[in-house]
Amino acid sequence: MRRRARKGGGRQIELVIEAIGARGDGYATVDGQPVFVPFTVAGDRVLARVTGTHAGGVRAEAVELLDEGPGRAPPPCPHFGLCGGCALQHLDEAHYVDWKQALVGRALAQRGIMDAPIEPLRRVGRQSRRRMVLAAAKHGGRLRLGLHERASHTVIDLETCLLVTPGLLALLPPLRTALQVLLADGETADVTASETDGGPDVLILSRTEPGLAARQALAELAQAADLARLSWGPTVRPGDAVAPEPVAIRRPPTLRFGDVVVEPPPGGFLQPTAEGEKLLVAAVLAGVPAGVGRVADLYAGCGTFTFPMVRQCRVHAVEGDDAALAALWTAARRADLAGRVSVEDRDLAREPLDAAELNAFDAVIFDPPRIGARDQAMALAASTVPAVVAVSCNPATFARDARILIDGGYRLAEVLPVDQFPWSDHVELVGRFSR
Ligand SMILES: C[S@@+](CC[C@H](N)C(=O)[O-])C[C@H]1O[C@@H](n2cnc3c(N)ncnc32)[C@H](O)[C@@H]1O
Missing domain, CATH: 2.40.50.1070 (OB fold (Dihydrolipoamide Acetyltransferase, E2P))
Structure with a gap:
């Protein structure tokens, strides 16, 4: 593992790592505060140098690994340790999957959601990021x-x-x-x-x-x-x-x-892997009850979910990026779907669809960026929409928004975690809600 030596001293302490935190760093508790040490695993005994503070704790780096905890594996990439892309290549497969699966349960538990059925983590292959x-x-x-x-x-x-x-x-x-x-x-x-x-x-x-x-x-x-x-x-x-x-x-x-050809704008958002996209689309479709008439696809991008759905219902796609929405609309017209797809250019953070607008739909899908969709979830909680599907790449904001929906009377029927970002602390989720 390559790591750049940081300049300067810093207090040295011996630690036994307790667990790996939500960002992928191992931590030990000292004087009631977590000390985060990257590239460690639970059970490691390390000599660590304090390098600064971390949200809610102290940041340190391992100077010497004194005893190895279980679950270590040789990192396969020569850039690991220095590159900011991966945080967890030092874990073997079983420990990695356990940690990632547990991320989801922990995020939900922090919002008091203890009984949601969480599916086993679905994986994507290496060399699949497109x-x-x-x-x-x-x-x-x-x-x-x-x-x-x-x-x-x-x-x-x-x-x-x-x-x-x-x-x-x-x-x-x-x-x-x-x-x-x-x-x-x-x-x-x-x-x-x-x-x-x-x-x-x-x-x-x-x-x-x-x-x-x-x-x-x-x-x-x-x-x-x-x-x-x-x-x-x-x-x-x-x-x-x-x-x-x-x-x-x-x-x-x-x-x-689906069967619609889309030309995304330069740099446009795209689900990072084709395999992951297939799993997400299947989970979204499973969350939309059969026979529904109108569905809202909020944060629609270029139509990843709109077009696979459009053969079974009419879809209203709402998106804040003009270029993505224009690509979606052009594709809909070219596919002769202008009667089944409608589009709306709208900033959903500033102006979420309100309960009255939402009640016009039989199901609502929302797939916001990492910050989540708190205000949109609050409007949904006040609505009577029977089925909601939440897609998210951030378990923390997913759990916050799920709590809002549950407090509004929804039942969380299933959570599907999809590991579209292997070896990182990110995980994609699809949650199916109904009332
Ligand atoms: C995670 S992507 C999902 C896109 C699409 N559902 C997909 O799977 O390809 C989030 C989308 O939300 C859009 N977005 C971000 N902030 C927004 C906002 N405040 N209002 C509306 N759309 C927003 C982005 O442009 C992006 O297309």
């Missing part, structure tokens, strides 16, 4: 492209990743060649690459608009990597919207949701 978001930085003429180091802005020059598809991994060398020309010294970029049915779809965001040489390098990248589409856009502050411009469109970057 969307990656990378950082690039050029310093002293040297370009780095990869993920950030743990708790740092330093970019790791990624040589490999065991999670992404071989097709995405193969993009790294030609991307480096183009970014070397595009970026001035000291400049950074964000790169989103997704695999679509038409081939890779790449979006590069950087500060300076590409000049002639950079445009030439980008055109060569599109050719060399056989990209479906390559887009460039300026780095903007969160909330400022600037539509990226296509630099090369060689084939349509399409995806199929």
